[in-house]
Amino acid sequence: MCCWAKLKSSGWVYPTAVLSLYGFFANCRVAEPFLTPYLIGPHKNFSEEVVTNYLFPIWTYSYLAILFPVFLLTDFLRYKPLIILQGLFLVTNYVLLCFARSLPAMAFLQVNYAVVTSTEVAYFSYIYSVIPAEKYQRATGYLRSAMLAGYTFGASLGQVLVSLAGMDYFYINAITLGIVSVAFLISFWLPMPQRGLFFKGKEAATVGSESQQEGTAVVDEAEEAVRDEDEAGFRSEKMESGGSGGSGGGWCSGDNVAHAGQLLWRSFRESYSSRNLIYWSLWWALATAGYGQVFNYIQLMWDHIEPSATSSIYNGGVEAVCTLVGAAAALSVGHIKVAWAVWGELALGMFSAVGACAVFLMVLTSNIWACYAGYVIFKASYMLLITITTFQIASNLSMECYALTFGINTFAALSLQTILTVIVVDETALGLDIVTQFIIYGSYYATISVLFLIRGTYTACVYHYNPEQTEAKEQEHEHEVISAERF
Numbered sequence: 001m002c003c004w005a006k007l008k009s010s011g012w013v014y015p016t017a018v019l020s021l022y023g024f025f026a027n028c029r030v031a032e033p034f035l036t037p038y039l040i041g042p043h044k045n046f047s048e049e050v051v052t053n054y055l056f057p058i059w060t061y062s063y064l065a066i067l068f069p070v071f072l073l074t075d076f077l078r079y080k081p082l083i084i085l086q087g088l089f090l091v092t093n094y095v096l097l098c099f100a101r102s103l104p105a106m107a108f109l110q111v112n113y114a115v116v117t118s119t120e121v122a123y124f125s126y127i128y129s130v131i132p133a134e135k136y137q138r139a140t141g142y143l144r145s146a147m148l149a150g151y152t153f154g155a156s157l158g159q160v161l162v163s164l165a166g167m168d169y170f171y172i173n174a175i176t177l178g179i180v181s182v183a184f185l186i187s188f189w190l191p192m193p194q195r196g197l198f199f200k201g202k203e204a205a206t207v208g209s210e211s212q213q214e215g216t217a218v219v220d221e222a223e224e225a226v227r228d229e230d231e232a233g234f235r236s237e238k239m240e241s242g243g244s245g246g247s248g249g250g251w252c253s254g255d256n257v258a259h260a261g262q263l264l265w266r267s268f269r270e271s272y273s274s275r276n277l278i279y280w281s282l283w284w285a286l287a288t289a290g291y292g293q294v295f296n297y298i299q300l301m302w303d304h305i306e307p308s309a310t311s312s313i314y315n316g317g318v319e320a321v322c323t324l325v326g327a328a329a330a331l332s333v334g335h336i337k338v339a340w341a342v343w344g345e346l347a348l349g350m351f352s353a354v355g356a357c358a359v360f361l362m363v364l365t366s367n368i369w370a371c372y373a374g375y376v377i378f379k380a381s382y383m384l385l386i387t388i389t390t391f392q393i394a395s396n397l398s399m400e401c402y403a404l405t406f407g408i409n410t411f412a413a414l415s416l417q418t419i420l421t422v423i424v425v426d427e428t429a430l431g432l433d434i435v436t437q438f439i440i441y442g443s444y445y446a447t448i449s450v451l452f453l454i455r456g457t458y459t460a461c462v463y464h465y466n467p468e469q470t471e472a473k474e475q476e477h478e479h480e481v482i483s484a485e486r487f
Contacts, residue, residue: 012131016139018189019127020146022083025183026090026123027150030158031097031169031176033315036299037308038169044101052300052434053427058107060296060421062114064414070118071407078193079129082122087184089115094177098170121407129193152323154179159316272405276341280392283348283385283452284409287355289416290444291382293437294359297425298375300434306368318372325376326383340392342463346456347388351381352449359442363435420444 031038038044039051046055074082089112096109127139154176161167161175272278299315306313338347354377361374393405423429424437432440 012135012139015130015191016127016135016142018186019083019123020142022087022183022186022190023123023143023146024150024153025179025186026087027147028154028157028179029151029176030154030161030179030316031094031173033155033158033299033319034162034169034172034313036303037313037315038097038173039106040303041169041309043170044106046103046106048300048303048434049427049431050103052297052437053425053431055106055110056296057421057426058110059114059117060292060414060418062111063117064411064418066114066118067121067414068407068411070115071121071411074119074122074125079122079126080187080190080192082119083126083190084184084187086116086119086122087180087187089113089119090180091177091184094173094180097173098177121410124406126190126193130191148323148327152320155316155320155323157316159314159320162316163312163314277393277405279345279455280389281405281409281412283352283448284389284393285412285416286448287348287352287382287385287445288410288413289420290355290441290448291379292413292417293420293425293441294375294378297434297437298362301362301438302368302371304434305366305371314372318375322376322379325380329380329384330387332384340388342460343456344388344392345452345459348385349449349451349453349456351385352445352452355381356442356445356449359438359445363438363442 036051039046039055040048070082093109093112093116096105096112100106100109124143127143128136131139158172161172162169272281302308302313302315338344340347358374358378358381362371362378365371365374390406393409420440424432424440
């Protein structure tokens, strides 16, 4: 008990530890790699066409409709309620999988899961509102590690239960229900943040006099910065909103809403004022849309090559290997010394080409192990590039812009994914079979590769013939990073 009290009083350790525990159990979904065999098997008995062309598109449409309102609501309610909501909907998700059998119930399941995925923004944003800025990097590493560990452990356990114990899919879903129920209970232990990034909470508006002098100093510095440049004034205004608060009347006051809207607009302007950031964000949106389609429908491709009803499947093991290889690729980014301003776009084009080849390998092979290998290569290349992209975008943005930019990029990616789903997958449009779908996804990634190879070649040639200009841009970029960290 004494150790628990000491942990709670340690400031950043307690919320990081609790959120990491939540992330582990919430992502330890033992049954997830076997969702498609479960739906088309004797327990649910849906056809492959119904799952592909009717059920799965519902999740995409629902996710798109829910994502942006949830993003704003997450900050307004200050994160914790949305994390609790995610835990609750995870529980109801597996209750439905275990006990519901009708097609309308499975359609509602897709909407339910869209709430789970859309509230992930609360998990990634919560920690930045309750810990000091100097602990951001360590806390983020712990949270990412907890998620990867949970997903890897869950996928591996599922594979062991299926392959060695011969366990029925229903009981695997029941085990997953118990695990996510633990995550739901853990979410109540999280401390409530005093403020959001954009909306000021009541506690933040009534901070005691002990922080008033610090807030006044920030305001004085902000006023001086405003005279220099509008962007610096913007950052100082955000610092003021998170420091001494203001005389506004709480969450729902008109002043608070207007203030939040102003910060959102200025964050948007700051985030997309750089041409390089626009290019990185463009790749983020395009590639993530294609990745989402491959990830959502890969189990159907595996079942097409090697039907689960007549052969052993290794979906869980493959997902575990993908996570480990992808994590290793992501970690390697921190040890690669590259002038990303010069070679980054070329790297995006080259590894997008690797991803395109991997998708075509999945389509053209009739060997399930070759298809598994293609998926591992595809997912690892994506995780490598998305890590580079995330770092490049976040390196010169303040935390408010970081959250908003990633939210907008995710929304853009989901919009593109929805367009792909409507045209290619939905039974009311083309309703293509799974093989034709993957041919289109491979062609889509090949197009991304060509675009960024052309752009990257141009950037590299500019550097080759005019290195002084590129070096000046890099120095300007470093200056922006220092300025962002200062504010």
